[in-house]
Amino acid sequence: MDRDMTLGIIGVGHLAVAVIEGLIASGMAPGDILLAPRGKGPAMADRFGVRLAADNAAVVAESGIVLLAVRPGAAADAVADLGWRPGQRLVSACAGVPIEALQRAAPEAEVVRVMPLTAASIGASPTLVFPADPDVVALLERVGSPVPLRREDDFEVATVHAAVYGWAQALIATGAKWSAAQGLDEATARRLAARTFVAAGRMIAEQPAPMDDLIAALATPGGITEAGLRSLERSGVPAGWEEACDVVLGRLKGS
Ligand SMILES: NC(=O)c1ccc[n+]([C@@H]2O[C@H](COP(=O)([O-])OP(=O)(O)OC[C@H]3O[C@@H](n4cnc5c(N)ncnc54)[C@H](OP(=O)(O)O)[C@@H]3O)[C@@H](O)[C@H]2O)c1
Missing domain, CATH: 1.10.3730.10 (ProC C-terminal domain-like)
Incomplete structure (x- = not known):
């Protein structure tokens, strides 16, 4: 598997399921998706043939971009000490969690905030994104229409x-x-x-x-x-x- 092509997901609950459904429907290869083994991870691996990692550190080690979709209160702890590579994209969907809080927990990572809707499952999510990292925007285009914001304050x-x-x-x-x-x-x-x-x-x-x-x-x-x-x-x-x-x-x- 090409690590840079792989999307890792930490926090496989309601939102992640909708995103995975949309990505697969868009034609993304199941082998390019690597899930943390908690929550609905095992069920999604059974359903779509996406890959399951041993733990969160393995998700980071074996992925290019990592989507974080745990509950907001769990976000900073979930990304700490996972061996992030310099500049690796940590894409957080956690509502109300500022970039700075995740940056402190994972200083090597490049943090991007997104806010998808469950309509990602049908390719119809107007997904907020800041900053508008081109690789992240390309990924979001698979599940709807990205809406880049000018500043995090928005x-x-x-x-x-x-x-x-x-x-x-x-x-x-x-x-x-x-x-x-x-x-x-x-x-x-x-x-x-x-x-x-x-x-x-x-x-x-x-x-x-x-x-x-x-x-x-x-x-x-x-x-x-x-x-x-x-x-x-x-x-x-x-x-x-x-x-x-x-x-x-x-x-x-x-x-
Ligand atoms: N639901 C939506 O429509 C929606 C839309 C936009 C954004 N969001 C954001 O997405 C995030 C998730 O929301 P959700 O509704 O999908 O919540 P959810 O259904 O509760 O899913 C959260 C998942 O994260 C897992 N988890 C918690 N801590 C973890 C850790 N340290 N490592 C790996 N997995 C961990 C949980 O697994 P366990 O079951 O094992 O605890 C659970 O499967 C929230 O921050 C929310 O603000 C949600």
């Missing part, structure tokens, strides 16, 4: 969207269940609710017009979109949404 604000991803799913589920309760068959309700969000997101992502103009074109005076928006405002949206973003940002910053 990471926490941007990570709020990892929570928004879950709220969006909850909103979609609310719409789908409401439609089904009115009599629409469940499969149609689910597909319609989800595809409507995909369509809304793609318009804002892909159309260059200012967002307010796109919305104004939909919310014509006296129309159904405007009526719904006014009703939502009376119920505290979007103020409640912004408040929820503030709560998550506070948690990420440890306040």
Whole structure:
């Protein structure tokens, strides 16, 4: 096996499983993925034929890039004393863990922060990355569209969207269940609710017009979109949404 081609993963839980599924679906050779033997590592080795290392030090010794996906509180301890080579990339997906904390634990490594979503499993993760190391960006392109940040200070604000991803799913589920309760068959309700969000997101992502103009074109005076928006405002949206973003940002910053 070519060590430089190998992606090591320390912390094989929910997020790592989604990333591995996406990487394999993108055509990455299972032999180029080397997992720590804890958590879901053995099950993933059985399922995909990816390799299992003896321990975390072996992951570092036998990989080029190493993805760290343990819980944030375990991150610094998990990477200490593993024999990092100078400049070896340590790519952390651990929410709220600053580069400096990992750099202290693994001084030889080059630390890169990322924030993937579980949509990595279907190649649709808008993954935050800082700094935009070209090899790491190329890897992230396999599981979606990397979103490079200009500075690490932006990471926490941007990570709020990892929570928004879950709220969006909850909103979609609310719409789908409401439609089904009115009599629409469940499969149609689910597909319609989800595809409507995909369509809304793609318009804002892909159309260059200012967002307010796109919305104004939909919310014509006296129309159904405007009526719904006014009703939502009376119920505290979007103020409640912004408040929820503030709560998550506070948690990420440890306040
Ligand atoms: N879940 C998401 O959607 C998501 C999205 C973006 C970022 N993240 C970040 O990804 C990280 C993992 O989240 P998760 O939801 O995947 O957590 P998880 O399911 O609890 O997975 C964590 C895994 O790390 C393993 N682990 C803990 N300490 C270890 C060590 N020293 N060496 C090797 N393996 C170790 C655990 O194994 P044991 O079971 O043996 O303890 C477990 O399998 C978090 O920092 C989170 O902020 C998660």
